Amino acid sequence: MKKFDLPLLLDGAMGTMLQKAGLRPGEIPELMNLDHPQAVRDIQAAYVDAGSRVIYANTFGANSIKLKKTGHTAREVILSGVRIAREAARGRALVGLDVGPLGQLMEPLGTMPFEEAYALFAEMVRAGAEAGADLIAIETMTDLAEARAALLAAKENSALPVFVTMSFDASGRTFTGCTAASAAAVLTGLGADAIGVNCSLGPKEVLPILEEMRAHTPLPLIAKPNAGLPDPVDGHYSLSAPDFAFDMRALTDAGAQIVGGCCGTDPEYIRALAACAGTAGEALAPCAPGPFLCTPTQPMPLNKVRLIGERINPTGKKRFQQALLENDLDYIVGVAIQQLDAGAEILDVNVGYPGVNEEEMLPRVVKALQAAVDAPLQLDSVNPKALEAALRVYSGKAAVNSVSGKEESLNAILPLVKKYGAAVVGLALDDDGLPDTAEKRFAIAEKILSRALSLGIPREDVWIDCLTLTVSAQQEQAMETLGAVRLVREKLGLQTVLGVSNISFGLPSRLLMTQTFLVCALFAGLTLPIVNPNQKEIMDAVAAFRALNREDGESKRYIERFAGAPAQAAPAPTAARLSLREAVVRGLKSEAGAIAKDMLADHAPLALVEQHLIPALDQVGADYEKGAVFLPQLLSAAQAAQAVFEKIKEALGGTERETVSKGRILIATVQGDIHDIGKNIVKTVLQNYGYDVTDLGRDVPPETIARAAEEGKAPLVGLSALMTTTLPAMEETIRQLRALENPPRIMVGGAVVTEAWAKSAGADFYARDARAAALIAKEVFGV
Amino acid sequence: MHEIALYAEEGFPPRFRYRICTVEMTGEGVLLREAGLLLPGKTAELMLREAPKAALVLCTLGLGFDTALRSAQARDMARAVMLDACGSALVEAGCDQAEEALRSLFPGAYLTDRFSPGYGDLPLNVQPGLLSALDAQRRLGVYVTDGCLMNPSKSVTAVIGLCEKPQRARIRGCAFCALRGDCVYRKRGTECEKI
Numbered sequence: 001m002k003k004f005d006l007p008l009l010l011d012g013a014m015g016t017m018l019q020k021a022g023l024r025p026g027e028i029p030e031l032m033n034l035d036h037p038q039a040v041r042d043i044q045a046a047y048v049d050a051g052s053r054v055i056y057a058n059t060f061g062a063n064s065i066k067l068k069k070t071g072h073t074a075r076e077v078i079l080s081g082v083r084i085a086r087e088a089a090r091g092r093a094l095v096g097l098d099v100g101p102l103g104q105l106m107e108p109l110g111t112m113p114f115e116e117a118y119a120l121f122a123e124m125v126r127a128g129a130e131a132g133a134d135l136i137a138i139e140t141m142t143d144l145a146e147a148r149a150a151l152l153a154a155k156e157n158s159a160l161p162v163f164v165t166m167s168f169d170a171s172g173r174t175f176t177g178c179t180a181a182s183a184a185a186v187l188t189g190l191g192a193d194a195i196g197v198n199c200s201l202g203p204k205e206v207l208p209i210l211e212e213m214r215a216h217t218p219l220p221l222i223a224k225p226n227a228g229l230p231d232p233v234d235g236h237y238s239l240s241a242p243d244f245a246f247d248m249r250a251l252t253d254a255g256a257q258i259v260g261g262c263c264g265t266d267p268e269y270i271r272a273l274a275a276c277a278g279t280a281g282e283a284l285a286p287c288a289p290g291p292f293l294c295t296p297t298q299p300m301p302l303n304k305v306r307l308i309g310e311r312i313n314p315t316g317k318k319r320f321q322q323a324l325l326e327n328d329l330d331y332i333v334g335v336a337i338q339q340l341d342a343g344a345e346i347l348d349v350n351v352g353y354p355g356v357n358e359e360e361m362l363p364r365v366v367k368a369l370q371a372a373v374d375a376p377l378q379l380d381s382v383n384p385k386a387l388e389a390a391l392r393v394y395s396g397k398a399a400v401n402s403v404s405g406k407e408e409s410l411n412a413i414l415p416l417v418k419k420y421g422a423a424v425v426g427l428a429l430d431d432d433g434l435p436d437t438a439e440k441r442f443a444i445a446e447k448i449l450s451r452a453l454s455l456g457i458p459r460e461d462v463w464i465d466c467l468t469l470t471v472s473a474q475q476e477q478a479m480e481t482l483g484a485v486r487l488v489r490e491k492l493g494l495q496t497v498l499g500v501s502n503i504s505f506g507l508p509s510r511l512l513m514t515q516t517f518l519v520c521a522l523f524a525g526l527t528l529p530i531v532n533p534n535q536k537e538i539m540d541a542v543a544a545f546r547a548l549n550r551e552d553g554e555s556k557r558y559i560e561r562f563a564g565a566p567a568q569a570a571p572a573p574t575a576a577r578l579s580l581r582e583a584v585v586r587g588l589k590s591e592a593g594a595i596a597k598d599m600l601a602d603h604a605p606l607a608l609v610e611q612h613l614i615p616a617l618d619q620v621g622a623d624y625e626k627g628a629v630f631l632p633q634l635l636s637a638a639q640a641a642q643a644v645f646e647k648i649k650e651a652l653g654g655t656e657r658e659t660v661s662k663g664r665i666l667i668a669t670v671q672g673d674i675h676d677i678g679k680n681i682v683k684t685v686l687q688n689y690g691y692d693v694t695d696l697g698r699d700v701p702p703e704t705i706a707r708a709a710e711e712g713k714a715p716l717v718g719l720s721a722l723m724t725t726t727l728p729a730m731e732e733t734i735r736q737l738r739a740l741e742n743p744p745r746i747m748v749g750g751a752v753v754t755e756a757w758a759k760s761a762g763a764d765f766y767a768r769d770a771r772a773a774a775l776i777a778k779e780v781f782g783v
Numbered sequence: 784m785h786e787i788a789l790y791a792e793e794g795f796p797p798r799f800r801y802r803i804c805t806v807e808m809t810g811e812g813v814l815l816r817e818a819g820l821l822l823p824g825k826t827a828e829l830m831l832r833e834a835p836k837a838a839l840v841l842c843t844l845g846l847g848f849d850t851a852l853r854s855a856q857a858r859d860m861a862r863a864v865m866l867d868a869c870g871s872a873l874v875e876a877g878c879d880q881a882e883e884a885l886r887s888l889f890p891g892a893y894l895t896d897r898f899s900p901g902y903g904d905l906p907l908n909v910q911p912g913l914l915s916a917l918d919a920q921r922r923l924g925v926y927v928t929d930g931c932l933m934n935p936s937k938s939v940t941a942v943i944g945l946c947e948k949p950q951r952a953r954i955r956g957c958a959f960c961a962l963r964g965d966c967v968y969r970k971r972g973t974e975c976e977k978i
Contacts (some may be wrong), residue, residue: 025915025916026912026915103920103926104928105846105926109846109850109934111928140921167921175845176846177846199921232800232801233803330857334857337858371853372854372857373854373857374854632784632861632862632865633861635860636861638860639861671930672929672932674928674930674932674936675936677856677864677867681860699928723930723932725930725931726930754964755965
């Protein structure tokens with residue numbers, strides 16, 4: 001790897017300089033490499049003359065998406081861009097391949113999959129390396145998922161040093177909500193060589209953002225801010241070159257060693273910076289970040305007890321196993337939400353089950369979870385390929401559960417942990433099995449730690465699980481486990497993990513035993529208990545411990561939790577008085593579920609649906625049509641019905657479930673359309689009339705819908721479109737569905753769809769709203 | 784409902800930016816010179832024929848709102864629907880704020896109704912050029928898809944003419960609405976603005 005020296009002076013703005021050199025509004029700046037190479041070269045030579053020791057090639061937007069309609073390839077534009085920069089540098093400065101955002105939002109905010117973004121960046125990186133760039137400068141990123149894709153592509157397709165800078169707004173977050181702390185931790189873990197901030201705001205405004213980054217990385221920091229703030233009317237930036245250089249001092253004092261300018265700067269600004277550089281503060285000692293986990297939007301320092309929810313796991317859970325086999329991601333997301341609402345802070349994710357391809361399922365579940373919930377994940381698998389597939393697509397800093405002291409495990413798991421910058425749970429067992437004394441388990445913990453350190457995994461990312469054994473079977477082991485936790489915590493200072501529920505297996509009053517063991521373990525130094533947060537007794541014990549351990553200032557949360565609570569949990573009083581029908585009509589979700597559970601004792605599931613649930617939904621539907629209730633009430637009723645269906649599904653085995661499904665419906669928002677709340681409303685309502693709904697999502701190509709209809713043998717397909725511009729895509733989808741051997745019936749809806757259009761496009765039905773869709777389904781399926 | 788509206792207002796205040804351009808009538812449409820943006824069709828011509836200058840406006844609730852909406856959909860669809868509606872109202876309120884800002888910036892000017900790509904015969908495909916003229920991706924995090932849809936979903940672009948003479952309403956109201964024929968409010972004998 002070529003080295004770069006510190007401190008290092010970068011260049012200034014390129015875009016505004018190109019405009020001065022003749023680039024017109026709407027033109028693609030990177031094409032100047034081909035059409036006006038001299039203009040580009042002159043700008044870069046001016047930066048080198050001013051003192052820049054790294055110049056960025058004019059390749060910021062040279063990706064295949066932005067160049068699509070130009071007739072030029074990314075490679076062609078990059079080869080010329082890097083060549084021009086090298087000519088301008090003439091050995092006096094390094095040349096960075098400039099890599100900016102692709103211009104399309106990635107999943108889950110947008111529609112571009114991680115893999116596609118990776119491929120586009122990889123194409124740029126290979127061309128840049130071929131052209132002789134000295135380093136890769138990924139910049140102006142606002143989505144950590146996209147920055148990760150670019151960084152991984154840079155690392156896997158070249159040996160060049162990689163700089164990564166992101167752009168933040170005055171709130172200290174990027175437009176996607178990413179925090180500086182999360183960005184720093186994730187990019188550091190993934191192997192960037194220097195990280196920081198570019199564009200965004202002026203130097204003064206960038207200072208707190210850079211300081212937050214510094215607390216979460218030992219890497220050199222980059223600051224390439226704008227020349228102050230732009231005037232809203234004429235767009236001119238507020239800082240002159242001397243003022244900019246003066247303000248930049250605050251950033252170099254705060255640890256920025258690689259500096260330059262972004263919007264509004266020119267060679268004069270770089271010259272002013274160069275003049276100050278000699279007097280800039282010397283390098284600060286690199287920061288030592290503490291143990292940390294995060295999503296892009298939620299940084300989570302591990303500085304107190306954090307609860308890991310254990311419920312995303314099929315072991316012993318029929319309903320969960322079924323969800324996995326049926327690819328029912330909504331159910332799994334529901335389990336996640338329930339745990340977070342109950343107080344879990346990190347979610348363990350385990351999808352290992354016979355008949356499930358973990359290498360596909362684990363990343364799929366990770367994508368679904370990070371689209372809907374904002375909690376760090378602990379990826380739980382024995383399959384290294386599944387772990388890697390999930391680590392690739394996870395946008396935050398995850399934990400891997402687990403590695404053990406076994407040679408095979410150390411060799412397979414630790415390199416993944418290092419490559420993706422994850423934390424790892426080390427199980428205190430090895431090739432000789434689980435030792436029976438605290439000291440021997442501690443020795444394995446030391447071994448795992450030293451192996452991790454030798455691979456460059458930071459100490460704070462190694463967590464140790466001293467393993468809980470069942471007290472009814474091996475009574476003497478409980479105290480050994482606790483002793484090992486104490487040793488690891490006191491002598492190594494590492495985070496400790498423990499799944500506590502196992503302690504009480506086979507005993508009466510299991511909760512009491514689990515609760516007591518948890519309290520002992522917390523006192524011994526357990527920091528990351530793996531628990532079922534839905535168990536009130538467990539959460540009560542944690543609340544009490546947090547008050548005792550001074551994690552709960554003035555015992556506020558303890559008091560909130562218990563003050564005014566009834567001494568004994570009374571049975572829900574309303575449930576006894578309400579009928580199922582009333583509970584559904586009034587949209588009372590938990591009451592409806594509770595009543596249904598009671599009724600299932602002496603009602604057949606199908607009878608419950610036909611005699612109680614459907615009449616309730618029909619009543620709400622009729623009221624909705626009359627305008628007596630509105631969409632939110634219709635949906636509340638639908639959700640109450642969903643709670644009833646959940647109880648029925650729990651009560652039934654897989655095959656019997658078919659008897660309560662009234663038929664299969666496929667729904668999708670058509671290609672080009674990204675607004676899907678309308679489709680989701682229809683899905684909620686149809687599901688709660690008892691139909692099996694397969695949701696293909698938004699922006700779905702006609703071929704995908706046709707193929708799914710053919711394979712899934714759905715007798716009814718629902719299509720949604722919001723914009724007039726996507727009606728042709730809907731028409732094409734209808735055409736392809738009609739051309740199938742067994743064409744399904746088709747219903748269409750959405751803001752711009754009318755009854756007349758539906759007929760002319762060849763649809764069977766026009767669904768004005770969700771209620772209408774349910775009536776159409778009834779007509780098609782006869783139930 | 785009130786609680787959801789407050790949550791939206793506090794969590795996702797609309798942000799806007801604008802750019803003032805000189806208006807030129809050409810044979811192919813209205814040219815907004817500094818932006819290099821051509822607005823074809825009769826709507827733009829009708830709206831801007833008395834305007835020597837025009838403002839391009841972008842207002843958005845940001846991606847945070849979409850994230851919150853997606854999370855709400857996973858938790859509670861009824862709440863999500865209300866949040867979605869509040870978001871639509873909020874981004875329109877943001878456009879009103881942008882208009883107010885323009886009024887105080889140009890005290891003597893008369894503003895035309897604001898109109899957007901997709902209104903009348905102003906095609907949606909001017910959206911990418913309009914957003915690029917406002918440097919939307921970098922300044923406000925607003926992206927445009929191949930199909931010319933904006934992401935974040937609660938984003939509005941608009942053009943407002945700045946005139947020297949008073950302007951009459953030209954596009955507000957049922958007479959100008961594309962949904963007129965199929966409108967549920969009109970069928971009930973009322974109008975959306977009166978609800």
